[in-house]
Amino acid sequence: MEGKDLRKAGLKVTLPRLKILEILEGSKTRHVSAEDIYRSLLESNEDIGLATVYRVLTQFEAAGLVTRHHFEDGMAVFELNQGTHHDHIVCLDCGRVEEFMEAGIEERQTAVAQKLGFTIRDHSLILYGNCQRLPNCPHRNRKSS
Amino acid sequence: MEGKDLRKAGLKVTLPRLKILEILEGSKTRHVSAEDIYRSLLESNEDIGLATVYRVLTQFEAAGLVTRHHFEDGMAVFELNQGTHHDHIVCLDCGRVEEFMEAGIEERQTAVAQKLGFTIRDHSLILYGNCQRLPNCPHRNRKSS
DNA sequence: GCGCGAAATGATACCTGATCGCGGAACGCC
DNA sequence: GGCGTTCCGCGATCAGGTATCATTTCGCGC
Numbered sequence: 348m349e350g351k352d353l354r355k356a357g358l359k360v361t362l363p364r365l366k367i368l369e370i371l372e373g374s375k376t377r378h379v380s381a382e383d384i385y386r387s388l389l390e391s392n393e394d395i396g397l398a399t400v401y402r403v404l405t406q407f408e409a410a411g412l413v414t415r416h417h418f419e420d421g422m423a424v425f426e427l428n429q430g431t432h433h434d435h436i437v438c439l440d441c442g443r444v445e446e447f448m449e450a451g452i453e454e455r456q457t458a459v460a461q462k463l464g465f466t467i468r469d470h471s472l473i474l475y476g477n478c479q480r481l482p483n484c485p486h487r488n489r490k491s492s
Numbered sequence: 493m494e495g496k497d498l499r500k501a502g503l504k505v506t507l508p509r510l511k512i513l514e515i516l517e518g519s520k521t522r523h524v525s526a527e528d529i530y531r532s533l534l535e536s537n538e539d540i541g542l543a544t545v546y547r548v549l550t551q552f553e554a555a556g557l558v559t560r561h562h563f564e565d566g567m568a569v570f571e572l573n574q575g576t577h578h579d580h581i582v583c584l585d586c587g588r589v590e591e592f593m594e595a596g597i598e599e600r601q602t603a604v605a606q607k608l609g610f611t612i613r614d615h616s617l618i619l620y621g622n623c624q625r626l627p628n629c630p631h632r633n634r635k636s637s
Numbered sequence: 638g639c640g641c642g643a644a645a646t647g648a649t650a651c652c653t654g655a656t657c658g659c660g661g662a663a664c665g666c667c
Numbered sequence: 668g669g670c671g672t673t674c675c676g677c678g679a680t681c682a683g684g685t686a687t688c689a690t691t692t693c694g695c696g697c
Contacts (some may be wrong), residue, residue: 348515359584359644359645359692359693359694360693360694361644361645361646361692362646362692363645363646364645369687381683381684394647395646395647396646396647396648396649397647397648397684397685398646398647398648398649398685398686399645399646399647401683401684401685402645402646402685403645411559415610416498416608416612417564417566418560420652421562421566421655421683422682423566423681423683424531424685433668436604436605436610436612438610439613445608445610447604447608449600449604450606451596451600452597452600452601455594455596455600456597456617456619459581459592459594459597460581460618460619460621461565463581463590463592464624465581465583465590465619465621465623465625466582466621466622466624467619467620467621467676468584468621468622469619469620469621470617470618470620471564471616471617471618471620472601472603472615472616472617472618473615473616473617474601474610474612474614474615475612475613475614475615476605476610476611476612476613476614477610477613478609478610478613479609479610479611481522482504504663504664504665504672504673504674505664505665506663506664506673506674506675507663507675508674508675509674523671525652525654526655527652539674541675541676541677541678542654542677543655543657543675543676543677543678544674544675544676546654546655546656546657547675550656558676566654566683567653567654568655569656578655603670616652619670621665638697639696639697640695640696640697641694641695641696642693642694642695643692643693643694643695644692644693644694645690645691645692645693646689646690646691646692647688647689647691648687648688648689648690649687649688650685650686650687650688651672651684651685651686651687652682652684652685652686653682653683653684653685654681654682654683654684654694655680655681655682655683656679656680656681656682657678657679657680657681658677658678658679658680659675659676659677659678660672660675660676661674661676661677662673662674662675662676663669663672663673663674663675664670664671664672664673664674665671665672665673666669666671666680667668667669667670
């Protein structure tokens, strides 16, 4: 993803937007907060204000480039859209986020909505659990809730 | 629900707690924010501080009397627990909230979590849609998103 | 390349939802 | 009723996020 993707999305190509895209792509965790991005920018000695980070993320969301999630702590995190829809499961011990997609669940959601007289537009499904501290958990010893 | 329920929950019976319980029970919408409750209290000329409302709601949550939800706008709303688990569907036009429960969805959630090596502890499923402005929608003409 | 108007940015003040700290008040066991 | 413990009201405070506005940057037409 690069300049032309921004233009395609109807956004001017500016340095802050490029840098933020870059960070979203390069991030290991896929789910980052505005502050995370701001901190990354500072570390790369980019002189980009926090307000700009928020503005750009909001524009990216409106343009469909990223999705905004609210996990349990209420703080917004952002994720680069890579085509396919999915839901999330969050480890309460280590904060790790896994993604999944279950056609059966999706179907039933639509059915339920219809039964209640709603036209479904969107949904948010987040499971919370413990990831059993598998040895390969990359987030072990992170802050506990 | 009354004084003895508070005591059963390990909480002293105090006027603020009783009043707040009362409001939760009497509320038409079942899903109310701390500010909603605070406003109700002011209207009834109760001299109860906003901080107390938050404290009491947090205690109620810890005691299992209420559940806290974060709908799309991020603001917390509280709902009196009346036994059965359920999920929510929110109308994007009018803000109406309906509740539903789909055993098939619940089952699949557990299965997915297990497959990913998680022990599921909790989940949040919220559908967003349009309620087709049925004539009996009690929320028509509320703020639009 | 260059100039120019529109759009974007950075700094900072501000807003809102929520929490903290503390002196004084209320609860409830006796 | 008396008294220790818990709770409460108030105001200060915090954190995430937004609005304002002067300055800078983009990119189109030349």
